Amino acid sequence: MYASLVRPDTLTPRELDLYLEKGWFRLGRSLFTTSFLTFQDTLFDAFWLRIHLPAFSPSRSQKEILRKVSAFQIVWGKFELTEEKEALFQKYRESLSFEPAKTLEGILPEGSTLFDTREVCIYEDNHLVACGVFDMGEGAAEGIVSFYDPEYKRISPGKALVLLKMQFCRERGMKWFYPGYVVPGYPRFDYKLDVAREISEYYDLQAGEWRSIGELEVKKQPLSLMVGALVHLEGILHSFGFEDFKLKRYRFYDIMLDPAYSDYGLITYPYFVHCFANSSLEEVVIVYDTFAMTYKLLICHKMFKITMPPEEHYFSEYLLHEAKVVFAEPNPFNFVYGLGSLLKRSAGEVKQG
Numbered sequence: 001m002y003a004s005l006v007r008p009d010t011l012t013p014r015e016l017d018l019y020l021e022k023g024w025f026r027l028g029r030s031l032f033t034t035s036f037l038t039f040q041d042t043l044f045d046a047f048w049l050r051i052h053l054p055a056f057s058p059s060r061s062q063k064e065i066l067r068k069v070s071a072f073q074i075v076w077g078k079f080e081l082t083e084e085k086e087a088l089f090q091k092y093r094e095s096l097s098f099e100p101a102k103t104l105e106g107i108l109p110e111g112s113t114l115f116d117t118r119e120v121c122i123y124e125d126n127h128l129v130a131c132g133v134f135d136m137g138e139g140a141a142e143g144i145v146s147f148y149d150p151e152y153k154r155i156s157p158g159k160a161l162v163l164l165k166m167q168f169c170r171e172r173g174m175k176w177f178y179p180g181y182v183v184p185g186y187p188r189f190d191y192k193l194d195v196a197r198e199i200s201e202y203y204d205l206q207a208g209e210w211r212s213i214g215e216l217e218v219k220k221q222p223l224s225l226m227v228g229a230l231v232h233l234e235g236i237l238h239s240f241g242f243e244d245f246k247l248k249r250y251r252f253y254d255i256m257l258d259p260a261y262s263d264y265g266l267i268t269y270p271y272f273v274h275c276f277a278n279s280s281l282e283e284v285v286i287v288y289d290t291f292a293m294t295y296k297l298l299i300c301h302k303m304f305k306i307t308m309p310p311e312e313h314y315f316s317e318y319l320l321h322e323a324k325v326v327f328a329e330p331n332p333f334n335f336v337y338g339l340g341s342l343l344k345r346s347a348g349e350v351k352q353g
Helices: 013-021 060-069 083-094 150-155 157-171 187-192 222-239 332-352
Strands: 003-006 025-027 030-034 036-039 042-045 047-052 073-078 116-124 127-136 140-148 176-182 200-204 209-212 246-250 271-279 282-289 294-305 318-329
Touching: 013 140, 013 176, 025 140, 025 176, 042 222, 060 150, 060 157, 083 127, 083 140, 116 157, 127 157, 140 150, 140 157, 150 157, 157 176, 176 187, 222 246, 222 271, 222 282, 222 332, 271 294, 282 318, 294 332, 318 332
Parallel strands: 140 176
Antiparallel strands: 003 030, 025 030, 036 042, 047 176, 047 200, 073 116, 116 127, 127 140, 200 209, 246 271, 271 282, 282 294, 294 318
């Protein structure tokens, strides 16, 4: 799956470490993972990051940031959702050029006890200037959110909060700090790479292992692999007479991150070649599985009908559930040959019937 969500009833510090190690991250009261993200209707790859804390040493510029913030009152504690913090978050939110979460409570639901959530607050004369929130595991921590009063940008409060969190965790013997994801081609999250690039790693979901961040800049990314493979296949299909089989972008690839739909086993491919409606209840599509590096012919159940205007180059009529893998084949020419044989055989069976 390229997007998934779990809602454990309990979560020990060690279990949080294991989730983080496998490329999962907190989402409200749940944990989620995803390979792709959409910003301004453009699809991007997403990669989870972690920083090796024992090897971390602040740079000269980072030491200067910490020096500036040391003139303020810094208070650590268990996270508490208060009106003061919500008001500060709203002030911070209004200063941004992008659309973040609508409320702090939306990120950190009140009453949640699943995570060991901590906070670092920066005050000036009892006035809350900035706040950073993070979850503690046994040997790792995840940075959830940082927000601050835009009037204090001169002290780089966002960077200061990240550095303070990392120092706090390092002093307590933590090995890893997980700051979230980075999105190649979308610079909004690049600041995470600047914290400690030399000792940062990204999670290669396909290989199931962490790699040096230097490899991320040159590796062939899953989205490119998927789209390239399907574009190639579509060309072969059309040359063999399957002109009605069209490459489509699936609008609801991340629907499994919505708790209302996370138990339905819906498909999470952002692109597929749409073949035809097999019946009033089924659609036939071709996907490219970048984990197995193979094409798959799927029969999908139409689970939910979606009411929205038709969109060219999109499939947005139904939420689809993978009912059956008819066959799989890594070679595109062999796949098209097998597809042609299958459809001829099916047509012959219909005629005989």
